[in-house]
Amino acid sequence: MTHEDPTGHPPAGHPPGIPISGTTxxxxxxxxxxxxxxxxxxxxxxxxxxxxxxxxxxxxxxxxxxxxxxxxxxxxxxxxxxxxxxxxxxxxxxxxxxxxxxxxxxxxxxxxxxxxxxxxxxxxFDGSGFVAGLVGAGHDPEGRRVTLVGAGGAGSAVAAALLTAGVDRLCVYDSDTAKLDALTARLDTRWPGRVCSLPGPQFGDADIAVNATPLGLRADDPLPFPLDQLPQGAVVADIVMKPRETRLLREAAARGHRVHHGNHMLDGQLDSYRDFFGLK
CATH class of the missing domain: 3.40.50.10860 (Leucine Dehydrogenase, chain A, domain 1)
Structure with missing residues (x-):
């Protein structure tokens, strides 16, 4: 198996000048x-x-x-x-x-x-990367009221990292009530009195509203939460990285909200990945 494609170009994504070989x-x-x-x-x-x-x-x-x-x-x-x-x-x-x-x-x-x-x-590193991205973009969550949709793998990590970062209150919603209850119970054990679960995506007093679901990956996906209840000046954050401009972020920006793109979460993890894998 050769390390070049039929055009003679190296495989996409591999570091230029370092051909793929038996030592890769x-x-x-x-x-x-x-x-x-x-x-x-x-x-x-x-x-x-x-x-x-x-x-x-x-x-x-x-x-x-x-x-x-x-x-x-x-x-x-x-x-x-x-x-x-x-x-x-x-x-x-x-x-x-x-x-x-x-x-x-x-x-x-x-x-x-x-x-x-x-x-x-x-x-x-999802959660720490998300928080690092927020802080880097000027949206420090410390002392803020944050509402998050999604109690799955990424949402759980983001929730814990937000609490570690000192949010005043974190409210979480997920349509899977068993998953939601399990997450809020784990979080409340470590951060008592700062976590609540929501019966629906009700974001009326959120300083920061976060989509931690896959909704937005596809063009015909519904919004993960309604935007009409959000107060003016709220930050709307998405963890979906591609497309960069999800429907949620487009519509939030059109309403005058500050938006935070999903790629910031990955960028915020880069140093953590380098340390974790010993890349020097």
Whole structure:
């Protein structure tokens, strides 16, 4: 198998000047779908800038095949890590040998690392990346009232990170009431009195409103929450990275709200990924 395509160009995304060879280390990003994933565009330039012989590629894993795919990748001796996106962040944590305290609290993981002894460690940087992105964009959540839709893998991580960052109150809504109740119970144990669950997407007094669901990936998706109740000056944040301008953000901007794009969450994780994988 050659490392060049028929046109003579190196494979897309691999660091220029470092041909893929028998020494190349592999990373994978798992999702369903994967067309929207941004991790290769973020990490492959890092490998290039650091002259690291490695490449990150997307792997389309259907939910029913997730365990088989992950177990197979864990058996690939030159694969050092996996990034995880929708809808696998909750399910993948049980496929790791060890889980960080963050993963235990939020119940989801977005990255797995092969350890020196061959075991696999699960970590989650979604929440810390989201908060870092908010702060970097001038929307520090400390002392603010935040309402969040989505109690899944990413939403759980974002919720915990917002509480760690010192939000005054966090209210969460999810149509899956069992998932919502489980998350708010875990959060209330660690941050008592600062978490509430909502019976519906009611955002009338939110300083920051966050979409932590996949709604917005497709052009015909409904809005994850109504915008007509939000007070003027509220920040509307999305974790969807592609498309960059989701329907939620377009309509929020048209109403005069400040908007916060999903790509900031990934950008905010870059240093964490570098440290986690020892990329120097």
């Amino acid at each position: 280390r592999l990373y994978a990003v798992l999702g369903d779908p994967v067309a929207q994933v941004q991790a290769p565009a973020l990490m492959n330039p890092v490998f290039a800038s650091l002259h690291i012989d490695a490449v990150l590629v997307p792997v389309h894993a259907r939910p029913q095949h997730l365990e088989r795919v992950v177990r197979g990748l864990q058996s690939v001796a030159n694969l050092d890590g996996m990034f995880v996106t929708v809808p696998h962040k909750v399910a993948v944590r049980r496929l790791a040998d060890r889980r960080s305290p963050t993963v235990e609290i939020v119940g989801s993981a977005n990255v797995l690392r092969r350890e020196a002894d061959g075991s696999w460690l699960a970590e989650n």
